[in-house]
Amino acid sequence: MLEKTKKMFKIRNSTMRELLAEALGTFILMVFGLSSVAQVVLGKGTAGQYLSINMAFGIGVTLGIYAAGGVSGAHLNAAITITQWVLGNLSWTKLAAYITGQFLGSFMAAATVFALYYDAIYEYTQGNLTVSGPTATAMIFSTYPAASVSLQGAFFTEFTATVMLILGILVIHDEKNNAALKGAQPMLSGMLVLGIGLGMGLNTGYAINPSRDLPPRIFTAMAGWGMDVFTADHSWWWVPVAAPILGSLAGVFIYKACIGFHNEPDHETENKKEEAGTETS
Numbered sequence: 001m002l003e004k005t006k007k008m009f010k011i012r013n014s015t016m017r018e019l020l021a022e023a024l025g026t027f028i029l030m031v032f033g034l035s036s037v038a039q040v041v042l043g044k045g046t047a048g049q050y051l052s053i054n055m056a057f058g059i060g061v062t063l064g065i066y067a068a069g070g071v072s073g074a075h076l077n078a079a080i081t082i083t084q085w086v087l088g089n090l091s092w093t094k095l096a097a098y099i100t101g102q103f104l105g106s107f108m109a110a111a112t113v114f115a116l117y118y119d120a121i122y123e124y125t126q127g128n129l130t131v132s133g134p135t136a137t138a139m140i141f142s143t144y145p146a147a148s149v150s151l152q153g154a155f156f157t158e159f160t161a162t163v164m165l166i167l168g169i170l171v172i173h174d175e176k177n178n179a180a181l182k183g184a185q186p187m188l189s190g191m192l193v194l195g196i197g198l199g200m201g202l203n204t205g206y207a208i209n210p211s212r213d214l215p216p217r218i219f220t221a222m223a224g225w226g227m228d229v230f231t232a233d234h235s236w237w238w239v240p241v242a243a244p245i246l247g248s249l250a251g252v253f254i255y256k257a258c259i260g261f262h263n264e265p266d267h268e269t270e271n272k273k274e275e276a277g278t279e280t281s
Contacts, residue, residue: 143240
């Protein structure tokens with residue numbers, strides 16, 4: 001009985017550590033990203049451009065992974081976490097802990113950026129917090145589609161961008177293929193997000209992550225923007241939640257179909273590495 005209790009306590013302690021790691025990693029990612037958007041919007045283009053937003057999100061991803069990677073693996077993305085659960089790599093308990101941590105970190109990051117730029121937001125809007133219009137500021141915290149993009153086009157954009165995100169992550173981390181050095185993986189992941197922003201950000205702002213989009217949207221609804229954040233653009237809010245999840249699952253399937261299923265078993269891969277090491281010696 002004592003051993004069983006100790007084991008349960010150890011599991012709960014581990015789960016809490018992972019929850020907190022995901023919260024911190026996501027908080028770091030989101031503070032860098034959201035503050036860069038705030039600076040561009042509120043500075044009216046004088047304190048940054050679209051490129052600076054992409055770079056800030058890339059830096060945030062890199063540092064967030066360095067912060068949480070050793071504890072939780074640094075998913076920092078509910079779509080990735082759900083995909084890992086579907087693949088059988090996470091239990092229900094871990095699934096709930098990871099997503100709770102991500103949402104908590106993202107929500108707190110939105111609150112932090114709101115407090116950081118509180119004066120600038122109210123000067124820019126004259127106290128009228130809106131989702132659309134000439135002084136709209138809701139886009140500082142969550143994504144909204146461009147006016148020229150249909151809901152279907154926006155969904156396909158988020159789906160495709162997330163497919164590319166997952167393909168890139170698998171390429172960087174696949175030990176059976178040609179994985180990057182472990183210490184370089186967070187930096188390459190940040191460059192991956194930067195590349196997605198540079199090439200696929202026009203239509204929707206590349207949410208590619210429910211944990212990046214939904215918690216700040218909830219915060220803005222509570223902080224004064226109201227329920228317009230959920231009803232605007234034909235109730236767009238569900239797209240950056242659903243499309244990344246489906247895109248993540250599709251990306252894993254594509255990678256496995258093209259690469260993963262054709263990889264050699266672990267022991268054969270290890271033997272080849274040993275042989276290559278012997279030849280080099």
